[in-house]
Each structure stands twice: as structure tokens, then as C-alpha cells.
Amino acid sequence: MKILVPIDDSEPARTALRYAHETFPESEITALHVIPVEGYWGAFADDPESIPGHEKAREHAENLLKEARDEIDAGVEMRVVTGHVAPEIVDFAGKGEFDAVVIGSHGRTGATRILLGSVAETVARRSPVPVTIVR
Template identity: 50%
Template sequence: MVMQTLVAMDDSPQASAALSYALEEFPESAVTALHVIQLPEGYWTSFTDSETELPGYESAQERARELLETAEQTAAEHDRELETTVETGKPAREIIDYAVGNGFDQIVIGSHGRTGVDRVLLGSVSEQVVRRAPMTVAVVHEQLNH
């Protein structure tokens, strides 16, 4: 049975590093890149029957397509194939739900590597995934120069 690896993707250098890490470190694994479109909460949601009617949804879909096309190019540079998917909702919850629902063995996610007050104030998706996911989670730190 082939190991399955889910890589959480956004448009950050950390997510790109996570994808490269997964492709390099798990050559025998089937890799899937997942992008979560985060929906606005509150005000707008009470006026629509469908998430597709929310302001900015179309542009978010387009950004997701471009992001995953870039991820596919990265995989091709590593002579690898890549499955891609887009979900909508709260990123940490969707990443975990998708991984569990589709039988993934592990999740690879990028992290800004922030500590202390920065981490607390920003609320890290990667931290939530590490805490809640029932499978192995590899966190790839890509330090940014501030």
C-alpha cells in the first residue's frame, strides 16, 4: 500500500518549502496538495445561500487554481506527480477533516517559525493541525528575514 501525504498549501514561502520537503523526503508517497479557501464569517454569510455568492469567492477560486498550478510545476521539477484539491472553510479544521476522511498517513505543513507573542497573536493554523490531527504532522520551518 502506498503511503499518502497531504501538504497544506497557501501562497507563503513556508508552504512552498513544505511541498518541496514532502516531494524530496517521501519519494514513495502519493502527495496531494490541499488549499483551503477561508470563508468570511459573520456579516456576509447571513445574506447568501451559497458560499459561491460570497464577495471575493471567484477571485479566491482563481488564486487557488494558480497556487495549485504552481505546486504542480514544483512537483514536475522533482519528477513527481501531484494531486491537488481545494476545500472551503476554516483552514485547520478542513486540513484535518480532509486528511482523516481520505485516509492520509501524514500531513506536511509550513510554519512561519514565530514564537512567543507573535505566535499567540497570530493564531497558527499549523499549531492547531499539530494539536488536533490524529496522524503524523511534519512541520517545515522556513525562517523569514524581518
């Protein structure tokens, strides 16, 4: 079984990784971090990797993934992509022949959820594979 776990700087993301590792101990787990491309650069950049600060963001992402992998002390494939977060996760899940996505959620409700959106909700609605949302 192949499990995709999107990772960011949040505790819910780390909780999702621990959950995936504990619930599916024999699975191949891929931790994915999406470097977000938004605003001006997101609209006009032909090559997301040419965006100012991208190299520093990639370095941060790789460190984040290494820390997450070390926390669960297990073999986890680490991947970094650049783009709009939810669509990149959905696209990666579809192309990677994954059996499931395990994603953390902040559990926001009301106006905060409307204003900030919900990556987990968007992934759950659009994913081509089953999604488990962990809080």
C-alpha cells in the first residue's frame, strides 16, 4: 500500500504522519511538501523555481521533511514540489499511484475556515484516492 502524507510546518501535519506510520506500518509512505506559489509570482512566473526565494524555501522544505522522517524513525520517501498547495497534492496523489492520502487538519470552523480556506477539505473533495483527515 502506498500512502501520501502532505507535510507543512504544522503539528496537525506531523500528527498525520505519525498516524499513517502507526496505522499502516507496512506501507510505503511518501511525505510531500508543496512550496506555495501565490500572488504576483503565482500568476506570472513561467518557471516556479525561478521565483525569488525559491531556493531558500526548498532548503526549508527539505529540512522540514527530514525532521518529520526522523521523528517517526522510519523510511519515508520525501518529495518537494512547487505550486498551488491543494491542487498540487491532488495532482501528485493521482500521478503517484497512491492508495490513500492522510492529511492533517487544523480543524478551523466558521469565518476563519471561510477566510483561510481548507487545504484538507479541498484535497478530500478532489482526490482520486481515499483521504483520511487527522486532527
